[in-house]
Amino acid sequence: MPLEIMGLSKTLGDFHLRNVTLTIDDSEYFIILGPSGAGKSLLLETIAGIYSPDSGKIILDGTDITDRPARLRHIGMVYQDYMLFPYLNIEKNIGFGLRQLRHPSHDIRKATEGIASLLGITHLLSRRPDTLSGGEQQRVAIARALVIKPRILLLDEPLSALDAITHKKMRNELARIPMLTGVSVIHITHHAEDLISLGHRTAVMDNGAIVQIGSPDEIFQNPKTPFVAAFTGMENLFSGIAMDSHEGKVIRIGQVKIHVITPYTGPVQCGIRPDALIFSREPLKSSARNVLMATVTKIRRMGSIAWVVIDCGIFLTGVLTIQSLYELRIDEGDTIFIAFKASAVMVFPEETQKK
Incomplete structure (x- = not known):
């Protein structure tokens, strides 16, 4: 398994992680479900290396990366607002991470064109972010994260800013990422309906802790607590x-x-x-x-x-x-x-x- 999270705890202001333990399998689409304030984003940012945990370990491919700098973790991350650089065209946005890693220009161009073709956005490469739709901006942000060939892709509420029709379409496209790239995906959301369309497995978070892990069917049909039942639609x-x-x-x-x-x-x-x-x-x-x-x-x-x-x-x-x-x-x-x-x-x- 590429990623092991062992007893991870972190306090950051009003947000907490409480002894979080997870394993993510190869080419798995893993959903973390929970309400606002549950600690989902803090968990992703700690995995990414933006924050250091107060305790616990993060193991990637058998190597302890708990204290490794974020840029050396081989982990990509896409935020809710995509965070594209407005002054760069799409080609340069996608290749930004490779330039930071000092890859040769011709390698950057080849990798950028390849990932753009894979995600169907080659026709956007010369455009600026402010000329794109929400769905197009999301594809660009995902391409920028994938072009560095991460072992893990972290998605922080990637669908919440989209309209209902685009939301449904992008769910289908996101589900194909592990199959197309072999990358394991961790996707956080507060929308229970995303589980059925996307998740191989799901962890439900409440107040900084994991309260249940299982397949989407297990989470919906056999909730372990009233919180999980209510959050997955048991009115x-x-x-x-x-x-x-x-x-x-x-x-x-x-x-x-x-x-x-x-x-x-x-x-x-x-x-x-x-x-x-x-x-x-x-x-x-x-x-x-x-x-x-x-x-x-x-x-x-x-x-x-x-x-x-x-x-x-x-x-x-x-x-x-x-x-x-x-x-x-x-x-x-x-x-x-x-x-x-x-x-x-x-x-x-x-x-x-x-x-």
Whole structure:
């Protein structure tokens, strides 16, 4: 594995890294997900050598680079605002790092043209940064980082400044970088949807610490904490009491009883993803153990889907396609039935909430 991060800690003003340990594999696209202030950028800048850690080690290809200067680390970095030099044309922007490393002019030109061709920006080489679109500027910034042939490419919120259409297009292009170049990518973001399109593996950060590592499916389907569940879109989170009954394990949330599969008893927090709710006009004959009568309190239409808020003694949010919404003839104020499986309920013990 090219990169090992071992027990990395750093305090910089209000930002912290707390004993971060990660490994990044060859040609891996690794996502670090977390809210603003979680320490994501501080982690990238410490890996890059901009800051020295207070403790811990950074190992690249078996060599300890913890104290090595940033320019000698063979690590490229692309910031959120791209940081292109406005007074240089695109060709010179891309070749800047090679000039700093004192490569011969003809080698710089050859390498610049090669990476520009790979990223489809050869036609931009004579232009200035202020004449480019956001997506074009991003490609140039990535080319500048890749032309030095780094072992690791660090991307700091690279899609956040782009419009929705360009964002989606650039996600597809970024996903190809490890395959095209063999470079391992570490990409930080606060957009959970980037996981599915990009990440081979993901680490979720909260308050300077890694709270879960896994594949995108593992992160979404088996969150380890309420924080991870909420941050990856589990809108329905509740506190309740887990107990044994003649019907099996249940959780009581006020007057509502929910069937669950869990080893925990006592105070817990539970979560249900919106897409786990099944809607019906009549009581469902289903293998799902939870069937509840509910009142539709609000419908939010967003493009081809609708978010439906219902009151079944607790407020839950579900999601339907617009077509399903019309076929079921569901409107605000209607009485409906919802169903969801016991296995669809994620249960977190009380001690997890206190961490």
